[in-house]
Amino acid sequence: MRLVNMLSNKKRAFLFQGVGADYRNFLDKFDDDQLHTLEQYCSTVNEQIGIDLHGYLFTSHELKHTEYDQMFYDWIAIYTCDYIVYQQYVNSGIKPAMMVGYSMGLITAMACGKSISFAAGLQMLQIIYEYPKSSADSCGMGVIVGKTYSEVYDMIANCKAENDVFIASENNETCLVISGIKDSVIQVLNTAELQGAIKASTIHTPYAFHSPYAAKGIEMFVNLVEDTPIYDGEVPIISVFTQTIIQSASDLKNELIKNMASPMNWNASILKLGEWGIDSFVEVSLDDSLTKISRIINLDYEFVTYKKFIRLKSAMSAL
Template sequence: MNTQQLALVFPGQGSQKVGMLAELGESFSSIKATFAEASDALGYDMWDLIQNGEQAQLNLTETTQPVLLTASVAVWRLWCEQGGIKPALLAGHSLGEFSALVCAGALEFADAVRLVRARGQFMQTAVPVGEGAMAAVLGLDDAQIVRICAEAAQGAGVVEAVNFNSPGQVVIAGQVAAVDRAIELLKAAGAKRAMPLPVSAPFHTSLMRPAGEKLALALADISLKAPLIPVVHNVHGKTESDPAVIKTLLVEQIYSAVKWVGCVETMVAAGIETTIECGPGKVLSGLNKRINKSLNCFNIESPDSLAAALESVS
């Protein structure tokens, strides 16, 4: 396969699970070595946590974010070690954008692990637990959902469309009363499903602006370089080479919608024919296939899926 036809993508929150990457960790020493690096940066045994810990602990956003970033970077390093070809583009969903920037050589791994733990803390404390909610909406077009959210927000509080994941699949978020109101209106408008998600904060809404301000301060102390492989950013679905602009996009991303459909369309327009998802689960592979049926989508989370992904590009 031509390098220009390949993109690697990195998952966001929701893909974490106890026991993830266990087989890869037993088969390839570099997986555990990457987790050991992250453990040194954070001061606890991350591999033990993901293999033997509680799912509830993994689901705390300040834990989830460094765990998933480390898993993605570990798989990326394994891909390179096993002779996988260099991709033309990288992209990540929300948190996954930080994973992409590490793999692109723009952000040091240890800095990123500490940064996303702080990001998780900032996001969790921006809105008190119990005051925010998110919901997945299936079966309506984007414009309808945006309009209904605006209607629901009248008098009920903040509710916004925050993840444009694939055609007919959008996530909304905001204050509990406003999200509940939007769910009622969306169902009345013909949504196939409008269901609350088990998350602890209204991510990617304007309510996250205080978290963005704190992240900006944290980023000020971190060195960011121009990516060696272009990264497609969630905020606008384009690549960016200027480190100062990338920092701004990472701040804006916290309180802006994730335009995943736009990211994938940009990759396809650039000639990408195959995407490989690095890390646990197949969430992005499923979304990518729904966005563009012609894409070949693979994921790497086990020795067998690694072999299939390597074979796909040979």
């Protein structure tokens, strides 16, 4: 019996997370075969963008003689490990009817769907890391939990920060990400905390993704996208911006550019999938961050995390 038969036999949407996790604490979820595969991909990473990802993940917590910081290493670790997780799902017979990429998870989804090569995804992440450094503005992002979209919008207005802070993502009805000028972002977060938010904290990033500030210097990324071979996807992707299906190479190119400075609506995207009869979700990551923000959107939806997948796989092996 294939593992897929142990799960609900439904059409599934695969969820690809963005950045922000440190995967060094999750690598024990990989078995020997996956660790060997990871080692091979780490060699590709070194060849393509010149970083020792394997050394960072397994031998040292210190980065020496490198132009990149820990944040970038974590970006590449997430992309590489999630690519392997996807392959493990598919090899076990669990395949997506649709894909959804949260922020830079779009790049992972496109690589897994064969729209771009694994190497091309690495190059896109590298140029994204480098291009905003020309900006003179001190940017940042934050997350607010326990307040609605309208409440956060009013906080921004009350702080007179409408030109400095933008709602970057509506994760669910009471979890929102803000993005913009760092000092103003902190001011809005402090206001949210004073007004009783469950959580109001900064996100560890010097960028203001999904806001107009992320458009500064974007030409380098646009040029890379134009020069990169991009193909029609094997699996359709729902846009987190327009909640429409995209699969053609031209639409995927446009989505990559839009992905930098446009606000996301994750909440509406998950609900739209439910309207289309896709209410079973598989998280393609070593943690369960997307499941945590998505499960509350509709309590009737089904979510499979990698942790649950490993548990089911072990149960099947014991039969």
